[in-house]
Amino acid sequence: MRPEPPHRTRTIxxxxxxxxxxxxxxxxxCLFTGExxxxxxxEFKPFTVLHRARTAALLFFLFGFSYLILYRAIDTxxxxxxxxxxxxxxxxxxxxxxxSLSDSDDTSLEAVLKAASMQDNTVILTTLNEAWxxxxxxxxxxxxxxxxxxxxxxxLLNHLxxxxxxxxxxxxxxxxxxxxFALTTExxxxxxxxxxxxxxxxxxxxxxxxxxxSVLEMGYNFLFTDADVMWFRDPFPHFYPDAxxxxxxxxxxxxSTDVSSNIPNGGFNFVRSNIRSIDFYKYWYTSRELYxxxxxxxxxxxxxxxxxxxxxxLNLRFLDTTYFGGFCEPSKDMEKVCTMxxxxxxxLENKVHDLKIMLQDWKNFMALPSSMKSSSSPTWSxxxxxxxxxx
Numbered sequence: 001m002r003p004e005p006p007h008r009t010r011t012i013x014x015x016x017x018x019x020x021x022x023x024x025x026x027x028x029x030c031l032f033t034g035e036x037x038x039x040x041x042x043e044f045k046p047f048t049v050l051h052r053a054r055t056a057a058l059l060f061f062l063f064g065f066s067y068l069i070l071y072r073a074i075d076t077x078x079x080x081x082x083x084x085x086x087x088x089x090x091x092x093x094x095x096x097x098x099x100s101l102s103d104s105d106d107t108s109l110e111a112v113l114k115a116a117s118m119q120d121n122t123v124i125l126t127t128l129n130e131a132w133x134x135x136x137x138x139x140x141x142x143x144x145x146x147x148x149x150x151x152x153x154x155x156l157l158n159h160l161x162x163x164x165x166x167x168x169x170x171x172x173x174x175x176x177x178x179x180x181f182a183l184t185t186e187x188x189x190x191x192x193x194x195x196x197x198x199x200x201x202x203x204x205x206x207x208x209x210x211x212x213x214s215v216l217e218m219g220y221n222f223l224f225t226d227a228d229v230m231w232f233r234d235p236f237p238h239f240y241p242d243a244x245x246x247x248x249x250x251x252x253x254x255x256s257t258d259v260s261s262n263i264p265n266g267g268f269n270f271v272r273s274n275i276r277s278i279d280f281y282k283y284w285y286t287s288r289e290l291y292x293x294x295x296x297x298x299x300x301x302x303x304x305x306x307x308x309x310x311x312x313x314l315n316l317r318f319l320d321t322t323y324f325g326g327f328c329e330p331s332k333d334m335e336k337v338c339t340m341x342x343x344x345x346x347x348l349e350n351k352v353h354d355l356k357i358m359l360q361d362w363k364n365f366m367a368l369p370s371s372m373k374s375s376s377s378p379t380w381s382x383x384x385x386x387x388x389x390x391x
Contacts, residue, residue: 109181113220116161116179121273122221124156127183127208129165131348132227133172139227139348142355144176146230149362153231163211165204183211205266205296206288213281216273226267228342228351232362235324235338239270243317244277246270247300250328250343252321259304262318265326265343266297276314283308327354327386334365334378345386354383 117123132139140162147153147160161179164170173180215222223235240246240256248268253261271277284296284303291299303309309316325331326341340358342351358380365378 107181109214110218112161112179112181113215113218116159117220118159120221121219122159122223123215124160124223124225125163125212125215126160126225126227127163127165127204128169128173128227129204130168130172133164133169135172137349137352139352139355140172140176142230142352142359143227146232146359146362149359149366150232151366152234156231156234165207183207202293202295206285209281209285209296212271213278213285216271216278216281219273221270221272223270224266224268225339226341228355229268229326230340230342230355230358230362231338232340233336233338235270238319238323238338240315240317242315243270244272244274244315245280246317246319248319248324248326248339248341249321250326252318252329256317256320258318259316264297264300264304264318265328265341266300267341267343268319268324268339276312279312280309280314283312327383330380332379334362334380335373340380342386345383347385350385354386357381357384 113123126143128140135141144157147157157177160177161181162173162177163181163183164173165183167182170180170182212222212224225231246256246269247264247266249262250265251261251263255261271281283306284300287299287303288294288296291302294302304316321329322331322333322336323338324341325337325339326343328341328344331337331340342355345351345354361378361380365373368376368378
């Protein structure tokens with residue numbers, strides 16, 4: 001019987017291989033490749049340069065074709081090659097894709113707080129809704145600008161977490177800041193401006209208290225700041241080292257322990273995480289039921305006299321308006337001021353208007369020569385739309 005010519009043998013082998021089942025297909029790969037190599041190498045007669053060029057091209061084609069067959073078998077049978085056989089480019093691409101997915105998905109509160117925290121587990125927190133993030137009238141822009149204009153305050157942005165109360169606020173935060181967390185409340189829309197003492201305003205304030213309690217329970221100290229607080233200096237050196245809970249004031253009596261005369265403002269406070277502060281926040285939150293239709297700040301003014309605060313052994317301190325002022329009671333010394341709050345002011349547009357004036361005052365002060373900063377005793381411009389006296 002006459003044997004089949006070499007090219008006929010290769011054709012039959014190829015047709016059988018391509019029409020076989022996936023398992024059989026992958027099993028034939030090595031046999032097929034070896035047979036083709038033997039066939040072509042038996043015909044290799046390098047007598048001329050032309051023959052050598054043809055042979056090189058043929059071998060290149062052969063190995064390329066074999067690679068495609070091997071790739072098809074692996075893809076069909078879902079065979080996983082060992083890591084050392086995967087190219088470094090493919091491995092890097094896979095790792096990059098995985099890490100990117102993890103970063104985008106890992107927006108849990110724990111992950112965000114951990115990324116922003118200082119060495120002692122302290123974070124700076126603020127809340128933001130759509131109305132305050134509106135680029136046409138943005139409290140958020142002014143807030144972040146104050147950090148950048150302040151004296152050694154820009155670095156503190158690395159520890160700031162913006163707690164957003166709706167989807168558009170979260171998107172606005174992600175465009176301009178690194179640490180953003182989406183806090184949603186089922187059945188409540190916090191996206192619009194919540195006017196002072198309206199039902200939505202009260203819900204927002206009490207949701208904030210409950211959230212801050214959860215941050216303490218996770219073991220984080222926090223400095224909470226409203227977004228209408230302008231940051232001009234690092235406030236941390238001016239906090240009391242032994243206080244559990246310390247809070248800024250609409251009016252400061254001159255005594256940091258004076259519970260009767262100091263009028264606290266919940267828009268700026270520094271709290272250390274411990275059993276005393278956690279129990280205090282629980283009590284503060286539940287006290288809303290004893291004083292319905294009152295916001296957190298007024299309720300605090302009520303419960304600050306309660307014996308339970310003594311039972312908790314809570315170290316409560318009030319912050320001096322020399323360092324932590326506002327429209328209610330502005331800091332009188334621009335060489336000492338750390339923050340200024342747009343308190344005693346109702347309405348987003350009013351706040352934005354007068355905060356812009358305040359930022360310009362600060363720019364003018366920082367532009368002065370060092371000798372003039374102390375000798376000229378610069379002061380804040382009177383607010384146009386807001387007023388200093390307590391509302």
